[in-house]
Amino acid sequence: MKEDCIFCKIAKGEIHSATVYEDSHFTVILDVNPATKGHCLIIPKEHFDNIYDLDGETAGKLFALATCIARAMRDELKCDGLNLVQNNGEIAGQTVNHFHLHLIPRYEGDGLNLNWPQQEISVEQLEEIRQSIKKSI
Ligand code: 5GP
Numbered sequence: 001m002k003e004d005c006i007f008c009k010i011a012k013g014e015i016h017s018a019t020v021y022e023d024s025h026f027t028v029i030l031d032v033n034p035a036t037k038g039h040c041l042i043i044p045k046e047h048f049d050n051i052y053d054l055d056g057e058t059a060g061k062l063f064a065l066a067t068c069i070a071r072a073m074r075d076e077l078k079c080d081g082l083n084l085v086q087n088n089g090e091i092a093g094q095t096v097n098h099f100h101l102h103l104i105p106r107y108e109g110d111g112l113n114l115n116w117p118q119q120e121i122s123v124e125q126l127e128e129i130r131q132s133i134k135k136s137i
Pocket residue numbers: 006017018029030031032033034041086087093094095096097
């Protein structure tokens with residue numbers, strides 16, 4: 001629990017939210033300002049600022065839960081697709097500094113734009129980047 005963290009307060013039930021699922025590790029809520037109808041957030045009850053802090057065991061459980069929630073959303077919302085979005089850092093659009101995974105249902109003609117421009121890159125640049133990341137894993 002971190003002081004003044006809105007998602008810690010939601011996870012503890014101190015602030016009301018529209019909860020669709022809860023267990024000892026996670027709470028799943030409807031986003032208060034949804035991108036589309038049925039936009040959900042999976043929130044670990046333990047406070048992690050972002051993906052860099054999240055431990056592998058929690059991450060594994062969280063993604064397993066995401067598969068269940070995704071199927072329930074598909075079946076009940078009759079959405080045509082689903083985006084998983086997870087922002088880390090202000091530049092990446094993170095506004096709540098408690099790790100969370102967005103599940104955003106997509107509907108034909110919903111107008112939501114999550115696309116990015118496709119840049120050109122040389123084979124040499126790709127290789128340089130590949131090697132730099134690979135050596136730190
Ligand atoms: P981020 O931009 O950090 O990836 O996403 C934060 C999300 O949390 C936003 O989509 C925002 O609408 C949602 N959010 C912020 N405060 C609350 C809240 O008090 N209740 C709920 N249900 N969602 C919230």
